[in-house]
Amino acid sequence: MVKKLLMGNEAFAQAALEAGVNVVAGYPGTPSSELVETVAKLHAAGSAHDVYVEWSTNEAMALEVTAAASYAGARALFTCKNVGMNVASDPLMSLNYVGVNGGMVLFVADDPGPISSQTEQDTRRYAAFAKVPVLDPATPDQGFAMMKAAFELSERHHTPVIVRPTTRINHASTYFEVQEETHGRALPQEPFEGGPKYVILPVRAYAAHKEVNERLDRMASVDFVSDPQFNVFNPMFEYVPDDLVEPKLGILCGGVSTAYAREALAMLQQRASAAGMQLPAYRFMQVGTPYPFPKDLVSVFMQGLTDVLVIEEQDSFLEDQLNALSGERNVILNVYGKLTGHALTRGENSVDDCLERLAQFLGVYEESVASSFQRYVAPESEPLPVRPPTLCAGCPHRGSFYALKKALGKREAVLCGDIGCYTLGSAAPLKAVETCLCMGAGITMAQGFSVVKPGAKCIGIVGDSTFFASGLPGLTNAVYNQHDITVVVLDNATTAMTGAQPHPGTGITLMGPKHEGISIPGIFEACGFKKVLTANPLDLEASVAAAKEAIDFEGPSALVFVSPCIQLTKPGKPVTIDPDICTGCKKCITSIGCPGIAFSADAAGPKSGSRGQAYVDPSLCNGCTLCTQVCPFHAIKKEVCDD
Ligand code: SF4
Ligand code: SF4
Structure with missing residues (x-):
């Protein structure tokens, strides 16, 4: 055993590994993501043996992968954030009736606040709705113990068990005594025998509902009351x-x-x-x-x-x-x-x-x-400026949104966004996201708008990870019903919002070498889109032209903006603004809103007079060159030599 300072999510991963988990699958979402990443890291480092780990395409896929592993006798762990349960709820409802074999734990991280979620959805309600037991830790150490106990409870009653920490427990750190190496539990060697138990027909569901009710009664009146393994959680x-x-x-x-x-x-x-x-x-x-x-x-x-x-x-x-x-x-x-x-x-x-x-x-x-x-009262001071969340300096999404708006011009349009960094496209000056409901909704909501607003150009905007997670059924719906929409994918080669996890388009998995990623344009073509274009959003002229072509097409069309997230790339040299040329028109600020550009009211130059001038903060600028393309006076320069 070794003593380690672990973040809550790292400790949950360690506890699951010490409990002999064999299969771990999840979909990234704050505050849950570090659990899967920790398992992958320990596996890659050679200290977590006999464990398979994956980022699944979405939460339903992750739940189904882990359910099958459990049917086959493995200990399985599913992870997601609170709203991820909505995606996983379809398999969950039936899974509870079918029951599990190997211990199956659902790690669902709730987000009171909410700090990074659409809602304050409470997983305890989901547990009661799905009739699945839930353990609710008060501290990371209690969560560590609960994770191990959850596998035991699951196997004792053949039920999935939810462990539901909240953000502060996921992200708080404390010391743990942990095993230096872990091993997955030995898997049963006999073949899996399916049959009526695993086929959820109505007659089976009726009988299973009785079993579910009975086991819940046993847990509530026996396990949680008199079994020291579990009643310790009700001190x-x-x-x-x-x-x-x-x-x-x-x-x-x-x-x-x-x-x-x-x-x-x-x-x-x-x-x-x-x-x-x-x-x-x-x-x-x-x-x-x-x-x-x-x-x-x-x-x-x-x-x-x-x-x-x-x-x-x-x-x-x-x-x-x-x-x-x-x-x-x-x-x-x-x-x-x-x-x-x-x-x-x-x-x-x-x-x-x-x-x-x-x-x-x-x-x-x-x-x-x-x-x-008396609470601490801060001394009187100047109120801090309001700093709304914004896309990073140099984010390629800024170019995509700018190009879309340029291509639309004054035409009536509805821009339906989705969940991810690009939701921030709703803020000024871009104002290119007008709705955001849930994962994958942008594509299908654009279709609804196209029916009711036939004169408007209806655009569904989605990120690459969300495209794979929840966007695909929306594509088939668009082609099937011939909705006149344009689907715009902002492909930055990662799941950026949750910490840069890979997705099916990247070809990177948690278990082995990179393979060829799934082509997003190829999917559009396979679904029957007749107009599929790609563009580099850092090339504004080409992007505006591609956006016009896609939007003007009658019927479902697609445009994939391809440029990696700046968090994945080496920053280029910052640009500079020539004070002899800058007129102080602020076009660079009011058109793309990059935080790398600021304005000095005191600066003066031959063209700006006393209007003030724009300047670049070199600590933020990564030289993406978007601003050089929007300055009407070519005052912003990029050095050619860039190492
Ligand atoms: S080049 Fe311009 S737009 Fe790009 S990061 Fe620098 S200041 Fe921002
Ligand atoms: S850098 Fe260009 S766009 Fe920005 S204020 Fe100066 S002249 Fe205007």
Whole structure:
């Protein structure tokens, strides 16, 4: 064993490897991505033996690959982010009825805030909807233990099991004692025997639904209550200052809010003591196994209590369960939380917020103590400028959007975007993305608009990774129904938004040498697109011409902009602006909005007079030359020699 400082996601990967996982498959998405990358890294380094790992084309593919591995007796791990569950939900719903053989864990990372997602979707709700158990860690170390336990639980009940950390647990780091080398579990040698159990016909589904209900009951009333392997995830303790006083107040927590609440309680205790006060008796419980809800354990928690404050992130899942349970067991209990306005109804909790709410709840919010709750107030200063998210300096997408807008001119158009870096094309000055719904929706929404707005040019804009993940059915729909749209693929040779993971177009896998990637133009042609063009978005003239040709085509057409993400390439020499030529017209700023160009109101030159002049920040500019092509006065120069 060695001691290592690991990020939560690295620790989850290590735990799965130590549990003998054989097959790992996922689709990248913040905050989950580092798990798959860690498995791949350890496998490539030769310390993780007997494990297969892949980035699948999308979440449904990943779930199906891992489900089959589990059917065949392997331990399997699926990974995605919260909204990825929507893509994987079709196989998930049936998989739970079919059941699994080898332990199968679904690692689904939730994103309260949200920090990098479309919604604050709560996977505990998904677990209950799909009738799949879920483990909800409060800390990275508890998550490490939960990951191992989840494989055991899965095999015990033949059910997939969800482990659902949230961003702060995925990305927090702490020390772990880990195995230096790991080995996948020995695989069964006998052939796989399929048959009725694996064929989800209605008659089988009816019988399976009973099995699902029964195993959920067993988990809730036995495993999570009395098996030390699992009930350790539902810890309970009491604070009783006077042995004769039974607690009347309870605090029920889930996920990372458990850690916040415990830290807040310790601070509260300290501050109350300093103010000569005493906290009242209270009982504290973490529900680390929120579904199926461990009713018997929570009933023990409820005993003798009159009031409970529920602290959790995202939905009021625990609060709902507690309300239902107190009603079911005829316990008169005041339950406070999101539903009563006593907890945040959206976004992340924090120690500060928990501290104030707990002080109120425990009745120690008096002047003497309250004065020590003052939050840090920053000294008066100039407000910081608002910095909206923007494409990187030198990002080729900037050229693609500029070319599209130029090609459209004043024509009526609808530009339907998608999920990825290029969603940022919605911001000024590009303003080239008008809708963004979910992965793959841009292509098909353009089709809907083309039906209702026949006079408009309808464009579906999609990135290369999303194209493979969810775009392909939209292509066949466009050709089948002959929608007059243009599909624009921004191919930067990576899944940039989530940290530059490979995809089917790159030909790079996590298991071996590069092979020929799948051709995006080839897919369009195979689907029946009659006009398929490619262009380099850093060549604006050629890009505008290609965009015009694609947009003017009647029927489904395609344009693939090909230029690698600047994070993958060596930066070129920065450009410079000649102060003798710059007129201060700001065209370079207002047309493409590269953060590498700024404007100095104080600069003066023969052509600009006192209007000010543009200048390039050489620490940001990578010499992509887009600005040289939009300056009407050729004031921006690129040195020819570029090593
Ligand atoms: S060349 Fe111009 S557009 Fe490209 S990164 Fe530099 S400043 Fe930005
Ligand atoms: S560099 Fe060119 S586009 Fe930018 S302000 Fe000067 S003259 Fe105008």
